[in-house]
Amino acid sequence: MKIPPRAIDGFVRKPGEDVIIALVYGPDGGLVRERAETLTRSVAGKTDDPFLVTELTAADLRADPARLMDEAAALAFGGGRRVVRLRGAGDDDAKGLAAVLETLGASDAPSPALVIAEAGELGPRSKLRKLVEAAARGAALPCYLDDGRGLAEVIRETLAGHGLRPSADALAWLVQHLGSDRRVTRSEIDKLALFCAGKTEVSLDDCAAVVGDASAMDLEQAIFAATGGEMTVLEAALARAFREGESPITVIRAAMRHMQRLHQVTGAMAEGSPIDAAMKMLKPPPFFKVADRFRAQARAWPVGQVEAALALLSEAEVGCKTTGMPDQLLCARTLMQIAQAGRRARRA
Incomplete structure (x- = not known):
């Protein structure tokens, strides 16, 4: 199933135990990573627990095609639900992920692991995207580039976490110069907040002095x-x-x-x-x-x-x-x- 954009934030905080595969994809690589990490914390509690979190790459699966199924079906040592993160997923991985859906989806019981497939931009005809969107126990989460109103909200939210608010000109300038990658956006805003320590409002001059790469x-x-x-x-x-x-x-x-x-x-x-x-x-x-x-x-x-x-x-x-x-x-x-x-x- 495809998760609507307005429901994605709620889904990554509480994905539900019936979901076997979450496909997080799109042109905003930073947002893909951010949502994959939020999903991982929601299921496993943290992103670096060696007993609950396993990270794989497409190269790992080429070397050992059976490993994805083995990891997805493995029970957690000490209880809990595991996370299997597949980085750099693509259409070549659709067959292996289809086998996971078929095998673990044969039972109505919660799957022992949530497989998070992280991918770049996938077109509507992508085998991987079509597979997960059509699966009752799959979830496809598109990650499009922040733009306009959505980007402005990210900027306000991140600055508010530092006790700051942007002036109207500063916000307009940041919207114009950020948004190509969610992680880069947050990093630039964090750097700006450090520069503005002790202030309550971020000015246009502050932005021009700090933000950019x-x-x-x-x-x-x-x-x-x-x-x-x-x-x-x-x-x-x-x-x-x-x-x-x-x-x-x-x-x-x-x-x-x-x-x-x-x-x-x-x-x-x-x-x-x-x-x-x-x-x-x-x-x-x-x-x-x-x-x-x-x-x-x-x-x-x-x-x-x-x-x-x-x-x-x-x-x-x-x-x-x-x-x-x-x-x-x-x-x-x-x-x-x-x-x-x-x-x-x-x-x-």
Whole structure:
């Protein structure tokens, strides 16, 4: 069965003894790990109990295919329910997990272990995803990238745990710069909280001083290069961002956010607003280090071409999720198309 997004937090805190396999998958690797660890603690009490928790990898199963069944059926030493975590699961593991479901599901009794299969992004046609979603005693938990309102709630919740609240500008800035990985988001917020020790409110200046990493800078450089028509810079920055672990969906969504902000400014300019007044409407305002580049792009891009670029990015995101094409290639091709439009806009 597929667990609805609104019910996932409750499920990982209390999965129920009837569930044999929980598939935790999606593009947000940090959220996959976070939910798998919460499930493990819910069942076994902690994540590192050698008598109750066993960790396997796909390589372990290739070396010993029978081990998954042996671990899933083994009774806990001293009582309790065990957890078997299978990291890096994929479609090649569907056959072994199907055997576990069939064997342990033959009885109505609670299974001696909960098997947690941790996977990356799986399409609707994935054998593993289809297996678990169709199983009465299976649970599929998608882990999508934090975005918008959901990301804002994660940021507020994490800061509140440190006795802090973000200003409106700080929250908007954090939503714009975080969200590609739940674990990275929490790590960056924890670092920010340490920097703001003794304060009650986090400011925009605090965020700009502390939050960020190499992949985020490469991503920002790639987006500005695309909309600025700088194809060589785009190619190099995008390659670095992918090497740092950024997913194509994250890159596309970052480009969409940038184009949405350009659309807001170019739309106001088309209605007669001066560019500086239009830029002041942005929340948060462009970071001072890139404000001049943003202003130049807002002058160059007609509002109609911005809308066309947004449509192109939306199609690319759908294509990454549904067509089966290599998602990095599709992402790069889309940004190159935008860069070509950016070059034409700059020369016009």
